[in-house]
Amino acid sequence: MICPSPAGRWRGAKYTGRLGVCLATSGPGGIHLLNGLYDAKLDGQPVLAITGHHYHDLIDTFGQQDVDLDRVFEDVAVYNTRVMGAAHVENVAHLACRAGLPAEEELFRAAEVLNAGRRVVILAGRGALHATDELESLAETLGAPIVKALLGKAAVPDDSPYTTGGIGLLGTRPSQEAMEECDTLLMVGTSFPYMEFLPEPGGARGVQIDLDPLRIGLRYPVEVGLVGDARATLQKLLPLLIRNEDRSFLEKAQESMREWWKLMRERASRPDKPMKPQVVAWELGERLSPNAIISCDSGTITTWFARQIRIRRGQMCSLSGTLASMANGLPYTIAAQIAHPDRQCVAFVGDGGFSMLMAELATEGPVVVEAMVDPFEPPLPPKTSARQAAKFAKALAKGEPNRGRIALTVLEDKVKEMV
Numbered sequence: 001m002i003c004p005s006p007a008g009r010w011r012g013a014k015y016t017g018r019l020g021v022c023l024a025t026s027g028p029g030g031i032h033l034l035n036g037l038y039d040a041k042l043d044g045q046p047v048l049a050i051t052g053h054h055y056h057d058l059i060d061t062f063g064q065q066d067v068d069l070d071r072v073f074e075d076v077a078v079y080n081t082r083v084m085g086a087a088h089v090e091n092v093a094h095l096a097c098r099a100g101l102p103a104e105e106e107l108f109r110a111a112e113v114l115n116a117g118r119r120v121v122i123l124a125g126r127g128a129l130h131a132t133d134e135l136e137s138l139a140e141t142l143g144a145p146i147v148k149a150l151l152g153k154a155a156v157p158d159d160s161p162y163t164t165g166g167i168g169l170l171g172t173r174p175s176q177e178a179m180e181e182c183d184t185l186l187m188v189g190t191s192f193p194y195m196e197f198l199p200e201p202g203g204a205r206g207v208q209i210d211l212d213p214l215r216i217g218l219r220y221p222v223e224v225g226l227v228g229d230a231r232a233t234l235q236k237l238l239p240l241l242i243r244n245e246d247r248s249f250l251e252k253a254q255e256s257m258r259e260w261w262k263l264m265r266e267r268a269s270r271p272d273k274p275m276k277p278q279v280v281a282w283e284l285g286e287r288l289s290p291n292a293i294i295s296c297d298s299g300t301i302t303t304w305f306a307r308q309i310r311i312r313r314g315q316m317c318s319l320s321g322t323l324a325s326m327a328n329g330l331p332y333t334i335a336a337q338i339a340h341p342d343r344q345c346v347a348f349v350g351d352g353g354f355s356m357l358m359a360e361l362a363t364e365g366p367v368v369v370e371a372m373v374d375p376f377e378p379p380l381p382p383k384t385s386a387r388q389a390a391k392f393a394k395a396l397a398k399g400e401p402n403r404g405r406i407a408l409t410v411l412e413d414k415v416k417e418m419v
């Protein structure tokens, strides 16, 4: 059976930009691939999965490990077939690996909208990871801050003067404010899912660049959709743009970002015992090699990864973004190390996600650093509204067994920040 997903994971598609390939035996071995393949599909990575099958004359005779994997893989695969003999392999392998590339259009209309904007925000995602220089030129020309969706964390480094970092619950206050105040939104290679963090529909003019025409206007209504590769499209768009001489929007974002990093540094340098998880993330970030590859798991750990690890130019990072599966961090790291044997590869994972696939450690000579952190430190949004605070209090009161400790921790944190 051959089944690629349009989207990748198990063997490094995310860190190589090439087709990932995985191999499993029949029955339970094949079923085991499913979580990884759904992760790949949902994060838009190409994977070719090859599984085995039972002896053909024993299929459907109640034999051992006889599972109809064609049917099991039907939903996750964009192309799915049972290989019936050696000669069949060449044809179906070609079909399985083929992908289309639409041409971009309407560049002039996009430039018109962007040139008219006074407060433009760029939202960059995974599809713009290879367009760092172009994004920075764009930000410089338009005087526009770059907000990053989490899978696009490495699209521009966190020390770039143009970025306000992440967005969403795990994002930053300056990103949220930029979204609230912008008059034009340019989305580049992102399907960032939490629409409530974007401007109200109609509140800003929209332009989007995406490889997949189905993604245009999906999260925010846009006047112009440019279907094409982010980097190639930006290279064509940049010469059509006029420098925005009003720098105040970008400068305000830069000032807010200085305040934000002060707050992050403060949260990450508290001497509290038990140690705050932010301390671990910050200290790790400071010590990573310049070309490290860092893979994060799903859980509260994701918050500290998103906020406190400052990604640098040359580093790569990823997580199970859209499936948000636990236990991806360690296998991602193993895949990264296989794909890039000379680079430092780090898994930033919670004890739950780690223990799910802990046996994988036997694969590569890695080092485990265990950090015992404050279990009552809740991940909080970058700006807490009165409604969110009331709902948080209500959820705690409803039966959270550690509500007293959690409430006290939040209070202590706030007091320390004020002092």
Ligand SMILES: Cc1cc2nc3c(=O)[nH]c(=O)nc-3n(C[C@H](O)[C@H](O)[C@H](O)COP(=O)(O)OP(=O)(O)OC[C@H]3O[C@@H](n4cnc5c(N)ncnc54)[C@H](O)[C@@H]3O)c2cc1C
Binding pocket: 042, 043, 044, 124, 125, 126, 127, 128, 148, 149, 150, 151, 152, 166, 167, 168, 169, 170, 171, 188, 189, 190, 191, 192, 193, 209, 210, 211, 212, 215, 228, 229, 230, 231, 297, 298, 299, 302, 319, 320, 321, 322, 324, 325
């Ligand atoms: C516990 C947890 C919490 C999370 N919280 C947050 C959060 O607060 N904030 C946040 O941002 N995310 C968060 N995420 C991740 C979130 O669910 C999404 O996966 C993420 O925001 C999507 O990032 P993206 O838009 O870059 O990627 P995608 O959704 O994968 O979108 C990428 C887009 O780029 C397009 N594309 C691909 N290649 C190209 C190319 N070459 N050129 C042009 N376009 C291309 C694709 O067609 C697609 O539309 C969280 C995840 C977890 C596990």
Ligand SMILES: Cc1ncc(C[n+]2csc(CCOP(=O)(O)OP(=O)(O)O)c2C)c(N)n1
Binding pocket: 297, 298, 299, 300, 301, 302, 324, 325, 326, 327, 349, 350, 351, 352, 353, 354
């Ligand atoms: C495969 C899978 N199982 C369960 C979940 C639901 N889930 C999300 S985070 C989480 C707990 C994560 O705990 P841990 O790995 O210790 O990390 P922490 O939250 O403590 O940082 C659970 C059960 C999931 N996302 N994926």
